[in-house]
Amino acid sequence: MTIRTVPLDEQDDASRHDDLTILVVGAGVAGLAAAQLLRADGHHPILVERRDPEADAGYMVALMPLADGPIADLGVRQEYLARSVPLDRFRFRAHSGRSLRTDGLEDVVGRYGDYRGLTRGALLDVIAGEDAAVTHRTTVTGLDEDPEGVGVTVETEGTVRTLRVDAVVIADGIGSRTRSLLPGAAPLHRVETGWGGWVAWTPLDADVDLGEELWGDGFFIGTYPVPGALGAFVGGPEQETRQGPAAFADVVRRKLGTAPPRIEDALRAVAAAEAPFFWPLADVRAARWTTRRTVLLGDAAAGFLPTAGIGAGMALESAWVLASHLRGATTETIGEALAAYESAQRPRVETAQNTSRSLARLMFRRGRALASARDLLLRVLSIGTALRPIVRLLADRPALPARQR
Numbered sequence: 001m002t003i004r005t006v007p008l009d010e011q012d013d014a015s016r017h018d019d020l021t022i023l024v025v026g027a028g029v030a031g032l033a034a035a036q037l038l039r040a041d042g043h044h045p046i047l048v049e050r051r052d053p054e055a056d057a058g059y060m061v062a063l064m065p066l067a068d069g070p071i072a073d074l075g076v077r078q079e080y081l082a083r084s085v086p087l088d089r090f091r092f093r094a095h096s097g098r099s100l101r102t103d104g105l106e107d108v109v110g111r112y113g114d115y116r117g118l119t120r121g122a123l124l125d126v127i128a129g130e131d132a133a134v135t136h137r138t139t140v141t142g143l144d145e146d147p148e149g150v151g152v153t154v155e156t157e158g159t160v161r162t163l164r165v166d167a168v169v170i171a172d173g174i175g176s177r178t179r180s181l182l183p184g185a186a187p188l189h190r191v192e193t194g195w196g197g198w199v200a201w202t203p204l205d206a207d208v209d210l211g212e213e214l215w216g217d218g219f220f221i222g223t224y225p226v227p228g229a230l231g232a233f234v235g236g237p238e239q240e241t242r243q244g245p246a247a248f249a250d251v252v253r254r255k256l257g258t259a260p261p262r263i264e265d266a267l268r269a270v271a272a273a274e275a276p277f278f279w280p281l282a283d284v285r286a287a288r289w290t291t292r293r294t295v296l297l298g299d300a301a302a303g304f305l306p307t308a309g310i311g312a313g314m315a316l317e318s319a320w321v322l323a324s325h326l327r328g329a330t331t332e333t334i335g336e337a338l339a340a341y342e343s344a345q346r347p348r349v350e351t352a353q354n355t356s357r358s359l360a361r362l363m364f365r366r367g368r369a370l371a372s373a374r375d376l377l378l379r380v381l382s383i384g385t386a387l388r389p390i391v392r393l394l395a396d397r398p399a400l401p402a403r404q405r
């Protein structure tokens, strides 16, 4: 394990010689990547995480080429390739379950770089590299920003401490509590789809490079390969998913008649899983990301619906762009550095989020006539067309100066 639990004092002491002291809240995809990139630049950011260190593999993640720059800059590309599998093909199924079309992804995504599947746990290990210090079981309960710095109240298993830092990176995910501690917190805009679903693992079949989605009449099933397994998502409107995964799987089976083997495996897996992770399909967007000394990063700034499969890739890209803006920043210039970061990155993230919102309006629907009309559309609409705004973001990725190693 490359993620190393350390006491808060150890991180605080190490940071005291830095020109710019930084606290990162949340050691998820964005926070861990930001901390490791800052460490590669010689900073000693303090990284705190609410969870236990013994986290499980989590869910499946398909990573767009947005991840390639940060992964290369972290010096972990070989580990990334070793812990993930390529996603070369994508299949849409009609609402009846029959295959509508299978597209090669090489021309859509692949020509911009890697498109790969892995577990969230493996991704965190990859980002951590050889060594990543984290203080676990720790949250922030107070933020007090003044012109010279930020006073932060930090709580580790009931023990409360106050830290004084120059800047705070808030990366505690879509349900960020730290975000709400900011005085005059930026307004949040949420999209609630009224749908939700379960995540489970199923055995890998022969199509090891194939992601697949079935957009049904009142249900959605996606299967995505990771090394040695398929991550499955089965979702639907909350009135129906409320009955639980086994009952909902039966509803889907009744609508499908005979389900193709991969779909049946996915239904069986969520029905049989002991306590499958339930994902309420809602997103959130903060109107502003920065104050003079704090910045929202990753899902805490803009949390994604799953429909464009881009949240983690964007979180990594944002961490990379943020770290590059913090290079050379001091306690006097931090406000300008954070403002420049927000101007550079927020439009990209919001474009990606808008795409995921548009796709959600198409996917999370019920009604047989509507599902049939959508099948017709999907037959002519390639995945490249569906993801066109995302493909533009891939073509127009930030060009950042290479890190001096």
Ligand SMILES: Cc1cc2nc3c(=O)[nH]c(=O)nc-3n(C[C@H](O)[C@H](O)[C@H](O)COP(=O)(O)OP(=O)(O)OC[C@H]3O[C@@H](n4cnc5c(N)ncnc54)[C@H](O)[C@@H]3O)c2cc1C
Residues within 6 Å of the ligand: 025, 026, 027, 028, 029, 030, 031, 048, 049, 050, 051, 059, 060, 061, 062, 063, 064, 138, 139, 140, 171, 172, 173, 174, 176, 177, 178, 199, 279, 297, 298, 299, 300, 304, 306, 309, 310, 311, 312, 313, 314, 315
């Ligand atoms: C089931 C599922 C499937 C997904 N599939 C994909 C995919 O295929 N492709 C893709 O690109 N994206 C995918 N995503 C989205 C992607 O996982 C997120 O966009 C990405 O993880 C965002 O990174 P983050 O660091 O901002 O948040 P997270 O990865 O959620 O990390 C936040 C961290 O903060 C910690 N934390 C929370 N509160 C506190 C606190 N108060 N104090 C300290 N720490 C705290 C959490 O424990 C967590 O470790 C998926 C998400 C889910 C749920």
